[in-house]
Amino acid sequence: MSKKERLSTEAYKGVRDFYPEEQALLNYLTSVMRSVVERVGYVEYHASVLESAELYRAKGAENEELTNEQTYTFLDRGGREVTLRPEMTPTVARMVAAKRRELGFPLRLYSIPNVFRYERPQKGRLREHWQLNVDLFGSRSLYADAEIIGVAYGIMRAFGAKESDFEIRLGSRNALEKLDMELINREVSSENRKKIRVLLDKKGKMSEGERQKELEQLANGPFEITETADIVEIRRILSDLGVTNATFDPNIVRGFDYYTGMIFEVFDTHPSNNRSLFGGGRYDNLTALFDDEPTPGVGFGMGDVTLRDFLAVRGLTPPYRPPTHVYVAVATPELVGGAWALAAELRQQGVNAALDFGERKLGDQLKTASKHKIPYLIVVGQNEIASSNFAVRNLETGEEKTLAREQLAAFFLNL
Numbered sequence: 088m089s090k091k092e093r094l095s096t097e098a099y100k101g102v103r104d105f106y107p108e109e110q111a112l113l114n115y116l117t118s119v120m121r122s123v124v125e126r127v128g129y130v131e132y133h134a135s136v137l138e139s140a141e142l143y144r145a146k147g148a149e150n151e152e153l154t155n156e157q158t159y160t161f162l163d164r165g166g167r168e169v170t171l172r173p174e175m176t177p178t179v180a181r182m183v184a185a186k187r188r189e190l191g192f193p194l195r196l197y198s199i200p201n202v203f204r205y206e207r208p209q210k211g212r213l214r215e216h217w218q219l220n221v222d223l224f225g226s227r228s229l230y231a232d233a234e235i236i237g238v239a240y241g242i243m244r245a246f247g248a249k250e251s252d253f254e255i256r257l258g259s260r261n262a263l264e265k266l267d268m269e270l271i272n273r274e275v276s277s278e279n280r281k282k283i284r285v286l287l288d289k290k291g292k293m294s295e296g297e298r299q300k301e302l303e304q305l306a307n308g309p310f311e312i313t314e315t316a317d318i319v320e321i322r323r324i325l326s327d328l329g330v331t332n333a334t335f336d337p338n339i340v341r342g343f344d345y346y347t348g349m350i351f352e353v354f355d356t357h358p359s360n361n362r363s364l365f366g367g368g369r370y371d372n373l374t375a376l377f378d379d380e381p382t383p384g385v386g387f388g389m390g391d392v393t394l395r396d397f398l399a400v401r402g403l404t405p406p407y408r409p410p411t412h413v414y415v416a417v418a419t420p421e422l423v424g425g426a427w428a429l430a431a432e433l434r435q436q437g438v439n440a441a442l443d444f445g446e447r448k449l450g451d452q453l454k455t456a457s458k459h460k461i462p463y464l465i466v467v468g469q470n471e472i473a474s475s476n477f478a479v480r481n482l483e484t485g486e487e488k489t490l491a492r493e494q495l496a497a498f499f500l501n502l
């Protein structure tokens with residue numbers, strides 16, 4: 088094939104290939120998430136990436152920017168409009184509404200889906216990411232709001248973050264509604280009211296003096312957004328839980344129309360990664376899209392991209408370790424059968440053993456084991472097979488230990 092005809096090896100723009108090291112990190116992230124949410128009684132659900140496009144256009148579910156500019160929407164072969172889910176909340180609301188009578192409330196659900204958004208790829212923003220969704224349905228209690236924020240806090244701590252590493256900023260849709268009323272009284276146009284919300288959200292992303300000036304201009308004068316009673320109470324419950332890094336921030340807006348009460352975002356406090364890591368809030372009417380009797384909900388979505396950056400700047404990313412315990416190499420090609428038998432024996436006893444087929448020189452076999460970061464190596468040679476004694480080499484330290492064939496499995500499993 089000529090050079091021109093060859094296909095590019097690059098992944099589609101804005102999405103990632105997960106080679107084993109990246110996949111192992113994703114698995115680590117999700118295993119920590121799972122253990123924290125399951126401790127609080129959340130159970131896992133799942134759904135297809137394909138949803139009917141109308142789900143994101145419905146009044147109340149909508150986020151204009153997301154729906155109009157950021158969805159992957161296409162016609163299927165039957166002429167139906169299909170969207171790759173850009174978020175999980177409409178899906179889980181649909182699922183809850185569909186089985187409201189059977190599900191039992193309060194209902195605690197979590198899922199770790201991949202979601203798709205046609206965004207301009209940049210730091211912390213890609214076109215596909217994995218997103219933990221934690222949602223609690225059927226409760227209006229402020230303890231439910233506090234539980235959700237407590238879970239978010241618990242996940243951060245479980246990754247090794249200190250309280251000073253992140254900040255939970257609470258906002259209030261009720262406070263924003265109140266502001267809207269005031270602005271309507273001041274005859275501020277709906278267009279300008281929208282611009283005000285966008286500007287509130289820009290805190291930290293532009294000069295603060297300029298932002299304040301523009302806000303005042305748009306609002307026909309200065310204004311204040313004051314903390315609502317529900318947020319005060321949620322913060323009290325959280326401080327009883329020992330959470331001291333939750334504050335009220337009038338600039339928290341969140342992009343989705345469906346939020347109705349408390350909203351929150353978790354920020355990284357690191358100077359070189361000072362950004363929102365994830366967020367969520369209360370949405371009491373979303374299931375009304377499907378059902379006469381709406382079920383209140385509260386939850387959040389936490390993406391893997393921003394989380395990876397958070398862990399990286401703090402050195403909290405664990406080093407890669409493959410699941411493989413040992414690499415079985417072959418001194419000369421004709422011994423592959425003997426090595427095969429040894430590997431099979433080890434596997435039978437629960438050891439994860441990868442076998443080299445002896446097609447490359449021993450030095451290259453060793454390099455493969457090192458490239459794969461496999462911690463131990465056994466070289467199967469004539470003498471080893473004859474004596475049933477094998478040298479186990481630690482590939483990190485170079486140390487070697489000779490063990491009898493029947494001692495090998497215990498050695499690897501007792502590590």
Ligand code: HAM
Nearest residue numbers: 174176211212213216364365366367386387388390392
């Ligand atoms: P969201 O703020 O749009 O909320 O997304 C939640 C999180 O997903 C973000 O804070 C970020 O960590 C991650 N994320 C979003 N877009 C991208 C992207 N393009 N690239 C990388 N990461 C991204 C929601 O989606 C709500 N449905 C969350 C929710 C659940 N609210 C209640 N329950």
